[in-house]
Amino acid sequence: MMDTSTAEEAGQKAAQEAPPQPRIDAHQLALLWQLSARARQAASESTLGFTIVNETLALVPYRQAAWWRGDAPGHVAAVSGLPQSDPNAPYVQWLNALCKALANGLRNAPPKHAAAHVEGQGAAVLPARPQVRTFTAADxxxxxxxxxxxxxxxxxxxGAWLPLTDRAGHPAGGVVFARDEAWTATDASLLTELGQxxxxxxxxxxxxxxxRERLRAVLKPGRTQRRVLISVAVACVIPxxxxxxxxxxxxxKDPFIVRSPLDGVIxxxxxxxxxxxxxxxxLFGLDATTLQSRYAVARKDFDTAQEELRQTAQLAVTDDHTRLDMAExxxxxxxxRVELDYTARQLARVNVxxxxAxxxxxxxxxxxxxxAVAVGEKIxxxxxxxxxxxxxxxxxxxNIDVKPGTRLTLYPKSSPxxxxxxxxxxxxxxxxxxxEGVLAYRVRATLAADDTHAPLGAMGTxxxxGPWVPAIYYVLRRPLTLARQWLGW
Structure with a gap:
């Protein structure tokens, strides 16, 4: 096993052989923070692109800069010094060809490192995350x-190429810079942080x-697809x-119906x-004017008939012919008398x-x-x-299969x-x-013993x-009903 002194010597030797680390002063850190804040505050993609190619000059000196969008087929979306780039301009077309070559070269580079030409250094091994790639015309x-x-x-x-990637690591374009002086390690470090x-x-x-894209990604053959299909199948059969x-x-329940006893007017x-x-x-009374008139007429007819019978009885004592009229x-x-009694009974029923209780x-x-009401009409x-x-x-x-004995719950509107x-x-x-004019079946239900205090006349839902059914039937019951009505099957 290596002793302590040997380990210290190996560490010192490695530190001496390692390339010098870039040095960033406080002013550069402040500018880096300011440019990061400006990027987060951008209101649109075009505003962000304009900020990148123009305001980065305060942190890293350069002469030219351009932002290249990586969407197919890819194009230059912003150029330094111009409010808006013209895709038909020769310079912009040359930049498009340059950025495509740089992007293809980045994609074809080894995944774990990329070459960088830095002043005073040769090809350096960079981390796996996208780094600044410096180049010249010879490259x-x-x-x-x-x-x-x-x-x-x-x-x-x-020139310097700064690739941009999304959260999944897929290329999303890049920013290209150019100047007369060679790029330093400090410049590369600052641009790398800004690139993130x-x-x-x-x-x-x-x-x-x-x-559709999300659904296509979920249904892509593989473990996720199998899990989704199994979950859907299980969910369809849940009762x-x-x-x-x-x-x-x-x-x-079992009310007493009060009806009109006579034809008349209330x-x-x-x-x-x-x-x-x-x-x-x-409870109520009917108009008795007609019945009182009929009763008075019947009373008068009864008195007249009674007087005629009395006179006929007196004459029948001496006249045999008059005795024959007594029966009539x-x-x-x-x-x-019957008419009078009937009218009297009807008159007594006027008030109901x-x-x-x-x-x-x-x-x-x-x-x-x-x-006006008829006899027997419900009042x-x-x-x-x-x-x-x-x-x-x-x-x-x-309508569902509802049978007597099924449970029902009433939710009154007056008491939510x-x-x-x-x-x-x-x-x-x-x-x-x-x-309301809706064709429906009448359902009658008896309240539970502890719910008999439900207020009479309360309305609600x-x-x-109904019965237990699979979840797939519960979801598709109405669509299937409508389909059968439209298609006739």
């Missing part, structure tokens, strides 16, 4: 002789991948409870909607009273006052507030934090139009639970 003779031939017409002697900042800033303006929503209302309602009433409380007078009297359920009293309902049920209207389009559970008792076999 382009082999790969781009036509570019090297025109070098002296456009550029000074020394610029590449990150350009990434913010890069176009986002579309959903879910099939549920539908339907408008619902708390309605009275004269007055003695109760108000939702008013509690007791047995014998007057007696029948007429009985007929008038409650036959049981409950709450009067009906619409606006003004809609009934003066309205109002007497309901027991403690004996209610839930009535839901299940639209035909959302409350809910009431119920059990379905019956489902109508035939759909009927609702007041009922969630009706």
């Amino acid at each position: 382009l003779q082999a790969d781009a002789p036509h570019v090297a031939a025109e070098w002296s017409a456009w550029w000074p002697a020394h 900042v610029w590449a990150h800033a350009f990434q913010a303006f890069a176009p986002r991948a579309s959903w 879910l409870r099939l549920t539908v929503l339907a408008p619902a209302e708390v309605t009275p 004269d007055h309602l003695y109760v108000q909607p939702n008013q509690p009433v007791q047995r014998g409380t007057p 007078r007696q029948g007429k009297l009985e007929q008038s 009273s409650a036959t049981r 409950g709450v009067a359920v009906f619409s606006d009293p003004n809609e009934w006052t003066g309205k 109002l309902v007497l309901a027991d507030p403690a004996h209610v049920e839930v009535t839901a209207w299940l639209p035909v389009a959302d 934090l409350s809910s009431y559970d119920a059990t379905i008792d019956s489902v109508a076999w035939r759909a009927e139009p609702t007041p 009922a969630r009706i639970r």
Whole structure:
């Protein structure tokens, strides 16, 4: 094993043989920080490119600079000293050819190092991350002789190529510089740090991948594709409870319906909607004018028939012929008595009273006052507030296999934090139009024992639970229904 003195000597020897590290003073660090801040504050890609090719001169001296975008087929997007580059200009076309040659040379270089011509040094081994690559016209003779031939017409002697890469390490263009003096290690170090900042800033303006590209990347054959397909297959067979929503209302259960006892016109309602009433409380009254007239006529006919029978009985004592008329007078009297009794009973039924206690359920009293009604027509309902049920209207389009005994939950609109559970008792076999004009099935459900305090007349939305189905059926149920309606299969 090497002793301590031998290790120290080896370390000193390696330090002496290593190339000198670049020295950066405080002023250069301040400029580097300022240019980095300017890159982060750029409002657009063009503004960032203009800042790169023009304002970097304060940190690293150069005569020419250009920013080359790496998108296919690649083009020069910014040139120093010009507000906007003309792609048809000869100088810009030569820069395009130069940057393409440099980018291809970078791609073909070994992945772990790149050559750099630095003053006072030969080819140096650089880190794996993109570094500044210095070059001259002689370096382009082999790969781009036509570019090297025109070098002296456009550029000074020394050039520097700073490649830019995205977060994944893919080439995203680069920045090229030129000047008369050779590039130093300090210049290369400063430009390398700026290149990292610029590449990150350009990434913010890069176009986002579309959903098709993302989907194509996910479905690319490989481990990710297999995982996605297995996850989708498992998700498709996960059992879910099939549920539908339907408008619902708390309605009275087994209510007493109050009907009109006679044909007539409602004269007055003695109760108000939702008013509690007791047995014998007057509910409404019909107009008695016609019946009172008929009763007066019947009373007059009865008195007349009674007087005629009395006179005939007196004459029958002495006149045998008059005695024969007594039977006819007696029948007429009985007929008038029946008419009088019938009219009296009808007149007594003009005022309707409650036959049981409950709450009067009906619409606006003004809609009934003066309205002509027929015998047996429904006027109002007497309901027991403690004996209610839930009535839901299940639209035909959302119909599922609902059977008696299925659970139902009512979410009233007037109380968003409350809910009431119920059990379905019956489902109508035939759909009927609702007041809103929607064809739906009537569903009746009994509230749970602890939910009997649900307010009568509360309206809301009922969630009706159906059978357990696979997730794929739950998702595709409606699209398949619409497809069958359109395609007829």
